[in-house]
Amino acid sequence: MKLTVVGGGSTYTPELIDGFARLRDTLPVEELVLVDPAAERLELVGGLARRIFAKQGHDGRIVTTSDLDAGVDGADAVLLQLRVGGQAARLQDETWPLECGCVGQETTGAGGLAKALRTVPVVLDIAERVRRTNPDAWIIDFTNPVGIVTRALLQAGHKAVGLCNVAIGFQRKFAGLLGVTPSDVHLDHVGLNHLTWETGVRLGGPEGEDVLSKLLGEHGEAIAGDLHLPRALLDRLGVVPSYYLRYFYAHDEVVRELGTKPSRAAEVAAMEEQLLRMYGDPALDEKPELLAKRGGAYYSEAAVDLAAGLLGGGGSPYQVVNTLNRGTLPFLPDDAVIEVQAAVGPKGPTPLAVPAVDPLFAGLMAHxxxxxxxxxxxxxxxxxxxxxxxxxxxxxxxxxxxxxxLTDRLIAHNREHLAWA
Incomplete structure (x- = not known):
């Protein structure tokens, strides 16, 4: 089995490599290709990747290249995890919206739109080259904004599925609070990418006992604290919203906070410099603890599960993915991309039935x-x-x-990435 990671020079990548090494029985990767135009970063990340595989006894071959066409040739699946414009563009996305009194964030609001405008044309070009080289390859998109990017891929006829780590993060969190294993927890997860709600927490599978009320009753304070939302709001909603819902439910409060502290982009940029220095140490043969603060927790487990399901191997029977609505949520168009539980197999994801959605959530999804x-x-x-x-x-x-x-600022800050500007 050959997998290719486009954006393989990302500091995220060792998290993914660690998952491939640990979960090799679920996803037996024989060749892993890391593709990235940033040669220096790529070699640092590639070197650490090879050491991680060696330490964990994985005999798969790791190849690094800046040649996209060669990298995707013969791949069974291609993972996209790129950032057009790098952390410098992210810093802009988080900054100029605040000048207009709006949230500055890389995946939602005006900053999220800027990222979509930069990213969609690049991803579509990559996907076309994948299709020319290897039309049977699955494309797994982890590139934000995942919902819009995945919709662009599917609209263009590509074999694509979107992936986010929000749901698997909640699954792990809830399992710890309930004292069960993560595989025992099935989420009734519904919404759009970065606009989701956990409307049920079931033990044992989609037909299992719903313990959400118990979870909120016994651990509501801890959950609310993680979300930076009031416990009373969770009790009134009766669900657990994604932490991205704070941008909607507490917009003005978030804008005030963002105006008084360093941006997340600046923090991540500094962290990346430190990580890359660490990756260059030939004695380092495992992902460093600092990587957990970089973001993308459990990305590797989610990616392995999804790739294994799509390629006919093991993996969890049900997974949260971004895929076409096709009637799953009747209040949205069929070609909308939704984020829900699905059965995943070689023919792609099949969303599970979703109970009637509260208008409080359905209205925002439609908007x-x-x-x-x-x-x-x-x-x-x-x-x-x-x-x-x-x-x-x-x-x-x-x-x-x-x-x-915001339109004027978006164009001014992104002109070099917008062919029409």
């Missing part, structure tokens, strides 16, 4: 889906007016004066 449709149009066709329309539609923007100011 953001409309924004994502406009955002994808702007990413594919360009133009100032299309950017303005997407921003005006976003529930975190919504006012024409904000949308005007």
């Amino acid at each position: 953001v889906t409309a924004y994502e449709d406009l955002a994808l149009t702007a990413a594919l066709r360009g133009g100032r007016d299309r950017v303005f329309r997407a921003l005006l539609a976003h529930p975190l923007v919504g006012q024409y004066a904000y949308a005007e100011g």
Whole structure:
């Protein structure tokens, strides 16, 4: 089995490598190719990757290359984890929206739109080259904004599934609180990427006992603390929202906070410098503890599960993925990309049935889906007016004066990445 990681020079990659090494019985990778244009970073990451495999007794071959076509040739699956513009672009995404009184964040709001505009054309070009070289390969997208990027891939006819680590993080957290193994916990997870709610927590599978009320009753304070939301709000909602919902439920509070502390992008950039220095140490043969603070927790387990399911191997029978709606949520268009539990096999994911969704959540999903449709149009066709329309539609923007100011700033800060600007 051959897997290719595009963006293999990311500091995330050793997390993925560690998972491939530990879970080799689930996903027996014979050749792993790391593709990245940043040659120096790639060699540092590749060297550590080989040492991790060697220490854990994995006999798979690790190849590093900047040649995308060669890297994806013959691959059974291609994982996308790239960041167009790097951390410098992320820093801008988190900064200029605050000038208009809006959340500055890399995956939602105006910053998320900027990332989509930079990313979608690049990902589609990569996917076309994968299709030319190896049309049977699955594309697993971990590149944010996952929902919009996955929709672009599926709309273009690619064999693609989107992946996020939010659900697996909740699964691990809840399992620890309940004193059970993660495999015992099945989430009733519903929404869009980075706009999701856990509406049930079941023991043993999709038909198991729902212990969400017990979980909130006994551990509500701890869960609310992790989300930086009031315990009373969780009790009133009766669900556990993703931590990204704080941008919607406490927008003004978050904007005030972001204006008074260093950006996450600056923290990550400093962390990446330190990580790369560590990766260059020939004595290092395991992922360092610092990597846990970088983000992407449990990404490797989720990626192994998904790849194994798509390629006909082991893996969990049900997995949370980003895939086409196709009637799963009747209040959304069939071609919307939703994030739900699905049965995953070689033919792709099949979403499980979802009970009726509370209008409080369904309304926000519909609103953001409309924004994502406009955002994808702007990413594919360009133009100032299309950017303005997407921003005006976003529930975190919504006012024409904000949308005007944000449009000007978005284009000014991203001109080098926008072919039409």
